[in-house]
Structure formats: C-alpha cells, structure tokens
Amino acid sequence: MENLLTIKNGRDHKHLADGIYPVYGSGGEMRKASEYLYDGESVLMPRKGSLNNIMYVNEAFWTVDTMFYSEIKQSNCAKYIYYTIKDIDFTRWDSGTGVPSMTSSTLYSIKLVKPQSEILKKFDEVISPLFEHMKQISEQNSVLTKQRDELLPLLMNGQASVNSD
Template identity: 50%
Template structure:
C-alpha cells in the first residue's frame, strides 16, 4: 500500500512532520497502580499515574533499539524509552509500521550502550501518504489491532485465573478427580 502502490504526489517529509518525540520519565517515585510502565522489553510494572493517554509509538532510547511498540491507552514510558504524540489523526499505526520497518540498531549513536537520539528519529525521511490513503489504512488495520488488544486482555484474565486456581489444585484444596474429561 505504501511501497508498491506509492502515489508519486505524496509529500516527501520527515518523521517530525507526523509526530513529536518525547522522553519517557522515571517511574520509581510512584505507587503501584493500574497504568502500565513500558521499558524496552515491554511492561515492567503498573503505577498510579499515566504519563500519556492515547495512541503512541514507543521507541527505545537506550539498549535494545529495535523493540518498537504500539500503545493505545493510558501508559507511562521509562526514561530509556521515547514515546510519540501524533500531530495528525490516522497516522499512529502508519508511523508504527514505518519505524518498526527500520533497523534502528544500525542508526546507533552510542559507543558503549546502543543509543538513539531525537535528532536521528526526527530526521528519518519518508513519503507521507495523503489523508485518504491513511484513512483507508486505518480502516483496514484497526479491526486487527482491536482483536489483538482483546486477545491480550483475555490472556491476562486467563493467566489470573490460572494463578488463582493452580495453587489450590496443587495443594489439594480443589479436587478435580471426579471430573470426566
């Protein structure tokens, strides 16, 4: 859609035309809560306050640079991650796939620890599709993203159920010997 069917009239731009790249912040001073805290490996804990609410692309600033994530909701991003604020509607998933397709590790700006900078990210060149194409892409992929989010929520519920039942099964508190499988 964006490569083989690229419209020659699409504007040549840079990532900063679509998003504002923001620095994550330290989370250690907050109490536990319901908002996920993302590090480069995924969710590391839940705290009482979100840093940002909405669609965002999380990009590692230090360490494993290629672990780009898409988030939609209230979250916190650690200080070794960037998060993005969308400047236009219908661009978050496009930006995610664009950034995810890049080998960020090859753009490393660090010497000892792999590092990414806002200057490198902001200057990433891309063709910016017209609003109609972005809307079409959003309509195609949104149901898939919704299903992935539902699957994640169901997986969490099942893991909680397992964590509740397994100790009771192992201790003999729950007896399932009479159940015919």
C-alpha cells in the same frame, strides 16, 4: 518522521505508586503505576537498550527514561508510522558506547512516505479492528493467566480437582 510526530522523553517512574497505567521501558511493559505521562495513540521508540522494540499504544501510559514516546501530529497516521518503522534495524544508528542508544534527532531524520490523508484514513479504518481484536485477546490472556496462577497451587495441594468429563 518530524512531519508526522513529535518525539518526547520518558521520565523516571520510581516515585509512582502502583496503579492501573502501564509503564513501558525499552524491554516492554515493566509495571502498572498510579499516574500516566500521556493518554492517546503513540508510537514508542527505545532510547536505550533494545533499540528495535518499537511499540504502538492507544491508552494512558507512562514511559521511563529509556523510552521515547510520540505525540502524533496528523490524525489516522499512528498505526501507519508503527508499521512503517517497526522492521527497521535501529541498531545501525546506535550512538552509545556501552549500552545501545538512540537520539531523537536520528529518529527525526528518518524519511517516510507521507500518504494522502484519505489513504491514511482508509488504512486506519481497515487496521483498527485488528488492533482491537489483539487487545481483547491480550486481556483474555491476562485473565486466564491469573486464573491459572490461582488454581495451580490448589491443584498441587489437593484442594481442587480436575473433572475430566
């Protein structure tokens, strides 16, 4: 992996004001913050906790200190890396005594097949529309969840009614 990406450490987020940028920990998105640590394609890999929760992001984000993020060295390979490592059982390399832990040196030591640039480009062209579609669905789910959460109390209090026609 060391030929394809650079692994970076996340940072504490408690001092950040609430905002629009997702903050990721090893369990997933924790909150939204006013600042970002990195902007772009990245594969997120847990450092502590849920070691198998590999994530792909392509936006401005912050990662906490329990999560590594990556800077991609070669174009068109972030999604390839994500799909290549997401099903690895990282718990077998757990270096922690209490909380499951991972080191960047262990991650760098993972050997991956490095496809030719043309193959990576074609893979990225094929898979990118699917990622965009998943992002759109996620955004729609967020809107619908917010609407549900706003309407449900009104329905319960009789301030709104459901028209079954």
